[in-house]
Amino acid sequence: MNLSYKNIAPFLSAGQNKASRWLSYIGLGVGVLLLLSSIQMYHNINHLIRDKNTRKNGADFISITKTITNENMGKDNRFTDAEISGLKTQSFIEDAAPLKANAFKVTAGAGDMIPFSTDIFVEAINTNFIDTVPESFQWKEGDALVPVIFSTDFLEMYNVFAPSWDLPQLSEKTATSLPIFLRCSGHKGERQYRAKIVAFSDRINSVLVPESFLEKQNKDLEEEANAKASRVFIKTKDANNPDLLSFLSQKEFHVNKDKTKFGRVKGVLQSIVSGLAGFGVLVILLALVLFSFYLQLMIAKSKDNLQLLLTLGYSPQWLSKTVAQKWIPVYITIIIVAVFLTQLLHWGFQYFVMPAREELSFFIDWIVIVIAALLLILSVAINYRLVRKSLHKL
Amino acid sequence: MQISLQQVVPVFFEAGKADASQLWNQNISFNKGENIHIVAPSGSGKTSFIHFLYGLRKDYSGNILYDNNDIKNFDAEKFSTWRQQYISIIFQDLRLFTEQTVLQNLEIKRLLSPYHKESRIATMAKRLGIESKLGKLCNTCSYGEQQRIAIIRALQQPFDFLLLDEPFSHLDENNRQLAMQLMEEEAAERNAAIILTDLKKIEYFKAEKILYL
Numbered sequence: 001m002n003l004s005y006k007n008i009a010p011f012l013s014a015g016q017n018k019a020s021r022w023l024s025y026i027g028l029g030v031g032v033l034l035l036l037s038s039i040q041m042y043h044n045i046n047h048l049i050r051d052k053n054t055r056k057n058g059a060d061f062i063s064i065t066k067t068i069t070n071e072n073m074g075k076d077n078r079f080t081d082a083e084i085s086g087l088k089t090q091s092f093i094e095d096a097a098p099l100k101a102n103a104f105k106v107t108a109g110a111g112d113m114i115p116f117s118t119d120i121f122v123e124a125i126n127t128n129f130i131d132t133v134p135e136s137f138q139w140k141e142g143d144a145l146v147p148v149i150f151s152t153d154f155l156e157m158y159n160v161f162a163p164s165w166d167l168p169q170l171s172e173k174t175a176t177s178l179p180i181f182l183r184c185s186g187h188k189g190e191r192q193y194r195a196k197i198v199a200f201s202d203r204i205n206s207v208l209v210p211e212s213f214l215e216k217q218n219k220d221l222e223e224e225a226n227a228k229a230s231r232v233f234i235k236t237k238d239a240n241n242p243d244l245l246s247f248l249s250q251k252e253f254h255v256n257k258d259k260t261k262f263g264r265v266k267g268v269l270q271s272i273v274s275g276l277a278g279f280g281v282l283v284i285l286l287a288l289v290l291f292s293f294y295l296q297l298m299i300a301k302s303k304d305n306l307q308l309l310l311t312l313g314y315s316p317q318w319l320s321k322t323v324a325q326k327w328i329p330v331y332i333t334i335i336i337v338a339v340f341l342t343q344l345l346h347w348g349f350q351y352f353v354m355p356a357r358e359e360l361s362f363f364i365d366w367i368v369i370v371i372a373a374l375l376l377i378l379s380v381a382i383n384y385r386l387v388r389k390s391l392h393k394l
Numbered sequence: 395m396q397i398s399l400q401q402v403v404p405v406f407f408e409a410g411k412a413d414a415s416q417l418w419n420q421n422i423s424f425n426k427g428e429n430i431h432i433v434a435p436s437g438s439g440k441t442s443f444i445h446f447l448y449g450l451r452k453d454y455s456g457n458i459l460y461d462n463n464d465i466k467n468f469d470a471e472k473f474s475t476w477r478q479q480y481i482s483i484i485f486q487d488l489r490l491f492t493e494q495t496v497l498q499n500l501e502i503k504r505l506l507s508p509y510h511k512e513s514r515i516a517t518m519a520k521r522l523g524i525e526s527k528l529g530k531l532c533n534t535c536s537y538g539e540q541q542r543i544a545i546i547r548a549l550q551q552p553f554d555f556l557l558l559d560e561p562f563s564h565l566d567e568n569n570r571q572l573a574m575q576l577m578e579e580e581a582a583e584r585n586a587a588i589i590l591t592d593l594k595k596i597e598y599f600k601a602e603k604i605l606y607l
Contacts, residue, residue: 305491
């Protein structure tokens, strides 16, 4: 069949109801733009807040300690194994791990490079609870080098007081190349190790060493195989869950709320953007419904002519395809314009709102393009099915 | 192509009405190349019969077969294939696109399965005396002119059977003969059959079979 829509167009009342047709075009455009720009903003927020993110795999990691009061001062305020197991049984806590501390004395120095030496504490925790764990963060008996994960807050504190002590300020990169000498001493003896900062942690305010190292030194230097922990890290879906907070306060456990602040801000922002995306989906649906009314009205008005075309031998399948295809260029145009505007908005956000954040890509995320393509396929498919159904009803 | 009727009777017929018919409730086959004339008075089911043959209605008992295919099992898609290539029709009620021009009415059929070139439309229109009407809206034409438009439209496609349901009811004798001549020429060119129904016998239609309903 050498026929096209052009040949049957005079037999259809397609030119009528222009207002509802244009309204549905505009609605579809606005809806797609809302959805695409929300997805892009969601991606941007994820990207921008990633560095300070305390969440990992959709969970919050927060540290708890026992609240020190005048009454319990002087007592052993460390967590018992039973208390840690009790935490794990709560429905709002996915997992808990103690932050084990050194029972021996540790002195750290930077050798001749920085004439500075101080008593420090080291701690160890299950690596699943650490936000940055490089492969080199391992230690086995006999290793002379101890990998260390250092708190970014501690480095910041050091850089604050370093100038007043005539010490050089350090960048993260320099700090990782700094040779550190650890002197571990206890009742049973003394050992010297070289140490190296292998990563920085935003989540845990501590000097972290591998668990194997800490346990070995505790055992060998102080004969303390199972050191009790003062701090426990818990993994939870939502650090702001009222049940969790009331449970912790009832147990008189203290929570470091600062660490969940970014998670909360991010959560709120993402909720707003998700709400916008949901609104976008709603507008798209309304636009498609409006357009379907227009199509149904057009088919109803052209019913006699369409029926006659079928009687004369026109194939219902060909008619549905041809009528539905007529709007494909319109849909393509609407969606391309929406993608282009999303790119413009993203560019505006990058240059006017977040000018100093180079981590944002110049182009919109690939997922936005994929969603746009899916919307196009969805619109065309809905359109085709609707026309086909209406024609078969004739 | 062959069309076979196997004891076809309209379901709305009263008992005994089809008894004397040479068509209803009979086993008959129509073949390519033969002309069949069906003669009957009003109300005897001529239009129903043509509609049954063309697949527009299914309210009959018995079977109608296109080449051994029972058309009761056809869907709209299948009918479209047969109507594009093997069966053409002139309806008693014409069924034209009244809001379109005469030429648009003819072209929409010709483009579907072109048998003739576009120029042939003007030649045929000239033969039937409606050449000047080609650019006019169909609803401005008289019924006689519209009947000739429907005749020319039916001849724009390939066919093995041409179904005519009282095609000359609004034509004068001269125009009837001109139209019949044109249709017979076109059918002969395709070696096609003509099945013509009318109230009374048409003398200038050279029919091999005459059946009384």
